[in-house]
Amino acid sequence: MFKIQTLNHISRNGLSRLPANLYTIANDVAEPDAILLRSADLHGKPLPSSIKAVARAGAGVNNIPVAEFSRRGVPVFNAPGANANAVKELVVAGMLIAARNLNDALAFVGSLAPGEDLHHRVEAEKKRFVGSELAGKTLGVIGLGAIGVKVANAAHALGMRVLGFDPHMTIDGAWALSSDVAKAGSLNELYAASDYISFHVPLNDATRGIFGLDALERVRPGVVLLNFAREGIVDPAALRQGLASGRIGRYVTDFPSADLLGNVRVIGLPHLGASTGEAEENCAVMVVDQLRDFLENGNVHNAVNFPNTRMARAGKARLCIANQNRPNMIGQLSHVLGEAGVNIAQMHNASRGDLAYTLIDLDSPVTDAVIAAIRGIDGILSVRAIGDAAA
Secondary structure, eight states, X not given: OXXXXXXXOOOHHHHTTSOTTTEEEESSOSSOSEEEESSOOOTTSOOOTTOOEXXXXXXXXXXXXXHHHHHTTOOEEOOTTTTHHHHHHHHHHHHHHHHTTHHHHHHHHHHOOTTSOHHHHHHHHGGGGOOOOSTTOEEEEEOOXXXXXXXXXXXXXXXXXXXXXXXXXOHHHHHHSOXXXXXXXXXXXXHHHOSEEEEOOOOSTTTTTOBOHHHXXXXXXXXXXXXXXXXXXXXXXXXXXXXXXXSEEEEEESSOOGGGTTOTTEEEOOSOTTOSHHHHHHHHHHHXXXXXXXXXXXXXXXXXXXXXXXXXXXXXXXEEEEXXXXXXXXXXXXXXXXXXXXXXXXXXEEEETTEEEEEEEEXXXXXXXXXXXXXXXXXXXXXEEEEOBOO
């Protein structure tokens, strides 16, 4: 039996993929094998030593101390792309709200009194809300992952010219991107050419404040910024200056902050990017399937800190080993198994940065003594056996 601790509401369709005869699921389970969560913040919280995996039903993992789990040899899974359509639709909605002044127009209609001549007031004042069409405008998309690609393709379908920038674009992303999306040679080129700019990058040291004071000097006057990625992507000083001067015509964000409340150029939404029933279900199903495959087979897919590692089961037992990525680790593992008289049926090793992960299928059950010997190798972070075990 595996014990799963849930720290947020997780879609029932996702949880139903964990068989009741193999999994106990509760929000207060003791010594959990895995944590399943959405927005719960694990930073500064006690993390049980029993944890073998953490799975977030969403894309971002800022609420999870990934580095700490990496030091323990624990994979952190997420669900990239599962909420991409929901975010894409909200970005398109944000562009339309900004382009057609819908926020102000809705507020105006909401302020009308039932007793007044509505038709007269509407016809007299509708000119205050004259906007522009998206067709023919240029959208710059920074980050062409699962969401950025969908946003770029949707904008192209609306008749926009689209510029994309992503120096780390994947092959899958390139295949999915419309051939009509132009590639910007640099961020500065994208900033200078765009009427709208949409950010779709993770928040890290390289992307924090990626739109700063230098970018503000390069953008077109009245540019519309759309931030459905993370709050820290846009530098606060540049944002304040750009809004005050009108250089930034509108700032559409899913991350409202106290200093932006009441600013007529800001359209703030309450973090609705993935808030659809479909997205929540897609995220839960994806991440639960990944978690189950890891717990039952040791396979890794869509972990933010482990390399993708999959191998069909063979033999009588499987060892799942995480270690520091350093020379001669495989040699030491083979030596320990050879000394114990255990034959390797098959093996797969992969690395990602400072961490490596190895699956080893054995022709015989593995003993506790062998596992202890492997744990004793300098640089081993975690080891567990799946399948038959000898006493």
